[in-house]
Amino acid sequence: MPELPEVETIRRGLELLVVGQQINSVEVLLPKMFIGSAEDIVGASLVSAGRRGKLLIIRTSGTFSVLIHLKMTGQLLFVRAGETTSLPEKSTKVIFTFESGDRLFFNDFRTFGFVQLFEQTKLDEHPFIRKIGIEPLENFFTQSSFYALLSKSNRSNIKAFLLDQTKIAGLGNIYADEVLFAAKILPTRRVDSLSFSERELLFESIRAVLSKGIDLRGSSHTSYVDVSGERGVFLNQATVYQRAGLPCRDCGTLITKIRLAGRGTHYCPNCQK
DNA sequence: TGCCCCCTGCAG
DNA sequence: CTGCAGGGGGCA
Numbered sequence: 001m002p003e004l005p006e007v008e009t010i011r012r013g014l015e016l017l018v019v020g021q022q023i024n025s026v027e028v029l030l031p032k033m034f035i036g037s038a039e040d041i042v043g044a045s046l047v048s049a050g051r052r053g054k055l056l057i058i059r060t061s062g063t064f065s066v067l068i069h070l071k072m073t074g075q076l077l078f079v080r081a082g083e084t085t086s087l088p089e090k091s092t093k094v095i096f097t098f099e100s101g102d103r104l105f106f107n108d109f110r111t112f113g114f115v116q117l118f119e120q121t122k123l124d125e126h127p128f129i130r131k132i133g134i135e136p137l138e139n140f141f142t143q144s145s146f147y148a149l150l151s152k153s154n155r156s157n158i159k160a161f162l163l164d165q166t167k168i169a170g171l172g173n174i175y176a177d178e179v180l181f182a183a184k185i186l187p188t189r190r191v192d193s194l195s196f197s198e199r200e201l202l203f204e205s206i207r208a209v210l211s212k213g214i215d216l217r218g219s220s221h222t223s224y225v226d227v228s229g230e231r232g233v234f235l236n237q238a239t240v241y242q243r244a245g246l247p248c249r250d251c252g253t254l255i256t257k258i259r260l261a262g263r264g265t266h267y268c269p270n271c272q273k
Numbered sequence: 274t275g276c277c278c279c280c281t282g283c284a285g
Numbered sequence: 286c287t288g289c290a291g292g293g294g295g296c297a
Contacts, residue, residue, distance in 0.1 A: 001290085001291060001292075002292090003292090054292075054293095069292080069293090070292090071279095071291085071292050071293075072280090072281095072290075072291055072292060073280090073281080073282095073290095091281090108280095109280080109281055109282070110279085110280045110281050110282085110290095111279080111280055111281080112279065112280065112291090112292065112293085113292090128293090155274085156274075160274085160275090163291095163292090165292085165293075172291075172292070173290090173291060173292090223282095261275080262275075262276070262277090262291080263290095263291060264289085264290075264291080274297105275296100275297095276295105276296090276297090277294105277295090277296085277297105278293105278294085278295085278296105279292105279293100279294090281290100282289105282290095283288105283289090283290095284287105284288090284289085284290105285286100285287090285288090285289100
């Protein structure tokens with residue numbers, strides 16, 4: 001499931017492989033997943049690949065930018081002109097073909113994701129972008145800004161807080177569980193019960209775990225791959241996610257799994273307090 | 274604030 | 286064959 005580290009890995013791939021290319025055609029195979037008129041970007045060149053939380057924002061030389069959300073099972077796959085490929089396949093929903101003959105395939109078997117064309121001068125007014133919270137790896141994500149956010153959510157549990165994209169952008173279920181293990185905090189803890197030192201360690205853990213996720217090119221639990229089709233290796237080092245019933249890497253206690261905030265939630269009942 | 278829904282593949 | 290996987294919108 002693409003979270004911040006996976007989307008960032010894809011963004012870097014797009015920057016390397018498709019930025020600078022001119023769009024020759026856009027083939028939409030499932031209309032509900034493409035918001036806007038494909039012809040509006042034909043002939044435009046891609047000028048940058050950005051990211052806000054889990055949303056990719058590709059700017060073009062024309063009027064429209066291309067927003068892409070991968071949700072649960074979206075993939076963006078780049079194929080060079082003339083390269084042998086099994087694509088498109090049945091999960092392929094949109095195909096971008098460039099002037100060079102290179103192609104970018106948007107695959108999504110559960111069809112939760114979307115591609116949307118949006119006027120670039122109005123991006124700040126985009127209803128979804130407006131709601132996205134602070135970028136945890138940017139410099140303006142400071143301890144004081146984090147504490148201010150926490151103080152506005154006293155009654156929620158810390159796991160739900162971390163998953164809320166309107167507060168901190170980019171954490172999903174995998175990284176939320178991993179962050180809480182790193183911070184030695186139980187996912188069920190109420191925000192207002194966290195001590196100052198716990199808040200401090202939580203702040204550091206968010207940045208450390210997400211950075212490590214990017215370094216390891218993301219998590220490939222099910223369908224995540226980068227634009228070159230490579231899987232990420234973060235989960236090889238996961239401490240709790242998908243490790244229910246296995247011994248904690250630190251203390252050997254068996255990892256527990258519960259359901260919280262509508263998500264499978266994994267933690268070490270000994271290391272996390 | 275929490276639960277259901279969108280949808281499909283696959284584990285049990 | 287049922288239920289789980291979970292990002293995010295919508296609703297009570």
